[in-house]
Amino acid sequence: MVTPVSPIYFAKSQLQFLIDVLRHRGYSVVGPTVDQEAIVYSEIQSIDQLPQGWTDEQAPGHYRLKKRDDESLFGFVVGPHSWKKYLFPPKTTLLSAERTESGWQFITRSADTTKFALLGVRACELAAMRIQDQVFLDGPYQDPLYRERREQLFVIAVNCTQAASTCFCTSMKTGPRCEKGFDLALTEIDSGFLCEVGSERGREVLDVFVNLARRASEGTSVVSNTDNDNVISPSIDDATPEQLRLAENARQQAVAQITKHMETSDLPGLLLSNLDHPRWKDVGERCLSCTNCTMVCPTCFCSSVTEVRDLNMDRVERERTWDSCFNPDFSYLGGSLVRNDTASRYRQWLTHKLDGWHAQFGTSGCVGCGRCITWCPVGIDITEEVAAIREGASP
Ligand code: SF4
Ligand code: SF4
Numbered sequence: 001m002v003t004p005v006s007p008i009y010f011a012k013s014q015l016q017f018l019i020d021v022l023r024h025r026g027y028s029v030v031g032p033t034v035d036q037e038a039i040v041y042s043e044i045q046s047i048d049q050l051p052q053g054w055t056d057e058q059a060p061g062h063y064r065l066k067k068r069d070d071e072s073l074f075g076f077v078v079g080p081h082s083w084k085k086y087l088f089p090p091k092t093t094l095l096s097a098e099r100t101e102s103g104w105q106f107i108t109r110s111a112d113t114t115k116f117a118l119l120g121v122r123a124c125e126l127a128a129m130r131i132q133d134q135v136f137l138d139g140p141y142q143d144p145l146y147r148e149r150r151e152q153l154f155v156i157a158v159n160c161t162q163a164a165s166t167c168f169c170t171s172m173k174t175g176p177r178c179e180k181g182f183d184l185a186l187t188e189i190d191s192g193f194l195c196e197v198g199s200e201r202g203r204e205v206l207d208v209f210v211n212l213a214r215r216a217s218e219g220t221s222v223v224s225n226t227d228n229d230n231v232i233s234p235s236i237d238d239a240t241p242e243q244l245r246l247a248e249n250a251r252q253q254a255v256a257q258i259t260k261h262m263e264t265s266d267l268p269g270l271l272l273s274n275l276d277h278p279r280w281k282d283v284g285e286r287c288l289s290c291t292n293c294t295m296v297c298p299t300c301f302c303s304s305v306t307e308v309r310d311l312n313m314d315r316v317e318r319e320r321t322w323d324s325c326f327n328p329d330f331s332y333l334g335g336s337l338v339r340n341d342t343a344s345r346y347r348q349w350l351t352h353k354l355d356g357w358h359a360q361f362g363t364s365g366c367v368g369c370g371r372c373i374t375w376c377p378v379g380i381d382i383t384e385e386v387a388a389i390r391e392g393a394s395p
Pocket of ligand 2: 286287288289290291292293294326372375376377378379380
């Protein structure tokens, strides 16, 4: 149960104190940064590393960074990275073995003590984390690395104030408003942020942050990890009705910009009842089986385990790496490929995500983030494929 706290308002420069408090508490703070002409997630120490004044333009097979005409820190949507890489890393060493004089010695992975604080998590991404929690934590077998990192995770959500042409979170009922699953949630308005509390841990951090920022505004020396020591800042206070109204308007702007839609009333059921629909062949001719859609998807969780030895044959590592149902070898079973053409692999991905996932996990595997549409090199759009299968579908 979270102790109710009224939303507070603070100025943009004061976000630095929140980063400082988290770093002081041993968190590695990860947030959006600009790198290689995209907004990607990376460890940050300072608000100067955030993509201030940048936005992203997205369409099927298209992503471009553009300058905004204001200095927004979170004035963009989602990029090619998702937060899953911090809880379910692309490559993990599960076990290693070393040859010794007395034979092979096995070394198991030691507990992971990394504490991540994620800054800028969107509503669809919170939903994706809840889905991956079900996959990695709720079944009969828990993933220990995921559990260790998830238990220590601190989440600062940021409500979307704009949407891309590829977003359809409203169809999947996952956004754009952050409703649950965060410690703190921010909404950016012109001069600052409205901050809501979502957990007791969030409230504790907020108390320390407010004290620190108030002392700074009074000119008292504060402990800070950055060059912003002793900055004189405006004070923090409960949000005014006008600030609450501005924040609501900003959030509604994102809702108004969402134009993409996926009809879900007949999902699950529609796809698995139409496994012979001609659209599968059609999409199979366009799809490159490149795996991009599964790599950028915040809910996809397939992996493979391989054993890699060094050249001296003295050390072997068992590695788990992200894999994809679009890789032909992923369905190699009993001496042959179970899904030996692209159409069958695309069908596997879509039917699992939107249909089979319901039976397995009680939820859709799609949160409507639109990444698979943007980052598909040939612009295949999951919402268009579902709509096409619905046309002329068997009952
Ligand atoms: S299937 Fe596409 S739109 Fe849905 S969650 Fe994955 S990347 Fe996002
Ligand atoms: S749907 Fe697009 S992104 Fe996915 S495997 Fe096919 S070509 Fe690649």
